[in-house]
Amino acid sequence: MSDDRGRGPDDRDPDDRNPEDELRDMLREFLSGDSTIDPGKLAGAAGLPSDPASIQQLLGQLQNALRNPGGGIDWDIAQQQARTLAGDGAHAVTPAERAQLDQAFSVAQLWLDQATTVSELMTTPELIGRAEWARQTMPLWTQLAEPVALSISDALTRVLTEQAPEEMLGMIQNAGQLMRSIGGALFAMQLGQVVGQLSKEVVSGGDIGIPLLPEGTAALLPQNVAEFGEGLDIPDDQIQLYLAVRELAHARLFRHAKWLRLQLITQITAFAKGISIDTDALESLAENFDPNNPEELREAMVSGRLIPPRSEEQQEALARLETVLALVEGWVDVVTAQATRLLPKADAIAETVRRRRASGGPAESAFATLVGLELRPRRLREAAALWQAVTDAVGQEARDRLWSHPDLLPDASDLDDPTALVARLTADAAGAEPERDALDQAIEDLLRGDTERPSED
Incomplete structure (x- = not known):
């Protein structure tokens, strides 16, 4: 009788091993560096710089997904990515900046009282950094993105099953949860990159239009407010006051209309859940996928190529959502214009806000293609x-x-x-x-x- 004592799970006869273990070992081989796939290229596919620290971070996160298959998408990966990117180039708020913005909020409260009957907030407005904005808003971003992330992971597993040779079919079928975990990890990293970049573009909690912060919360990002005013030839105090009025008007509205936040989030989530994945495009990607060029996978995700044209039902749902978003933003515009009528440069600042909102930033475009949803209302x-x-x-x-x-x-x-x-x-x-x-x-x-x-x- 043979003696199996002292043999580890990887020392078993190949015929006795579970197909899922085989796939797990293949992935471990890659993650340990014993692979022909270039980790630097994979880092680029995940939207990360190809420097050693980023590559090590990527491999560590994929290893964690490998160790914990079937546990759903680990959105902590997105949080880490977003906060790391948000911290690049960030600086602390100086006492002088804090005093100026606090004063802007105080004046904005008084001016808004003359422009709307919606009552003021019960909480003190906040001044937050980019990383803190990413931390506070990430729960909603992940709620919006999760349906698409799961759809992509499930579709990838299904396509791999259909495309796999017969001798590998058992391996793929038994490794569905494993593939879902790793696909989810890559998607979460991409979302983290989008949110981290957004943290450098937004000037306030309500800047995107949807209520990202908790109900009744108003916040400005001082560093981004300062960058917003660069090159405008408008006094800083006027820019600060105008943006403070807009942010307070937005936060006041969502506190007043208590049903509004839930309705918007429900509509957005329902729209995202209705998004399907173009399996033909995914099959083509799987058939022609070059392991040495994983950037192709990232391009497919961020270009929206895997998301087919919207159905008629989705178009109707999107139209309803855009109407509500437009009504919110339109009300804020009108109230802000009334409240800032005594501000000498109010019209110039308002025009800058309109142009900025019409074009959107690169991170907004990335989110639109990643999740299939544009955040700026057309009407x-x-x-x-x-x-x-x-x-x-x-x-x-x-x-x-x-x-x-x-x-x-x-x-x-x-x-x-x-x-x-x-x-x-x-x-x-x-x-x-x-x-x-x-x-x-x-x-x-x-x-x-x-x-x-x-x-x-």
């Missing part, structure tokens, strides 16, 4: 015109009251032509009987029993 100009028309017709209080319930919020048809909405609000303010449409009249007739019964032959 912002129409939304701002609607809110201004409502303000001129019925005033701030009636305008702001429309945010008290989702059923009261204007819809896409109101953005097309706000005339009917303004007429209805004006009639309500005057105490006039609202004009009935055909549906209202039909319901009233039905309740009164005035409908004619069909004649009996």
Whole structure:
């Protein structure tokens, strides 16, 4: 009888080994450096610099995914990537900068009280660094990205199963969770790169439009505020005050309309869950994949090539989402313009904000292709015109009251032509009987029993 004492799991007869162990060993061989795949190229595929420290970090994170298969996506990887990138070139806030921005928030609170009936925040506005912004916002980023990450990982495993030679089929089938973990790790690293770059572009908590920070929180990023004003030939204190007003208006709105944050996040998550992966494109990638050129995998992910055109249902869901986002941003624009009317350079700063918002930054573009969702609403100009028309017709209080319930919020048809909405609000303010449409009249007739019964032959 043979003596197996002292033999490790890797010393077993090859015929006795589990196919999943074989794949695990193959990956360990790569991660230990005994592979023809260039780790520097793989680092580039993950969006990392190809310096030794970044390569070591990448290998360590993949090794962790290898040791813990089936545990879902480790989003701590994204957090680490984002905070590392956010820290590059960051500097601490000086006491003078802090004093100036605190003063800007104080004045902004007073000015907003004259421009809106939405009450002020219960918490003190914050001044945060880039790394802290990445830390606070990452939970929402991962919530938005997870459906797509899981879809890509599942589709990759499915394609590998379909493309694998028969003799390797058992290995691939038994290693599905393992592949999912490693694919998820690569996606998480890519998301971390996007969020880390975004931390260098945004000036405030509400700059992206969606509520990334906890409800009722307002924050400015002092270093980014300073960079926003470079080359504008506008006094720093005016830029700080204008951006403080915008941020407080955004935070006030989401605190006032308590249903709004949940509705937006629910709509975005539902849209992301509806995204499928183009298996034909993935199959082509798998068939022609060159292990020595993993950059091709990254390009496929960040270009959006793996995400097919939106379905009709997705287009409708996106239209509803864009309408709400446009209404939020349009309201903030109108309220900010009213609150900063005494600021000499307000119009110039507003124009800079509009141009910046229209073009977006490189990180926003990367997120759009990575997750299939653009964050900037297309109908912002129409939304701002609607809110201004409502303000001129019925005033701030009636305008702001429309945010008290989702059923009261204007819809896409109101953005097309706000005339009917303004007429209805004006009639309500005057105490006039609202004009009935055909549906209202039909319901009233039905309740009164005035409908004619069909004649009996």
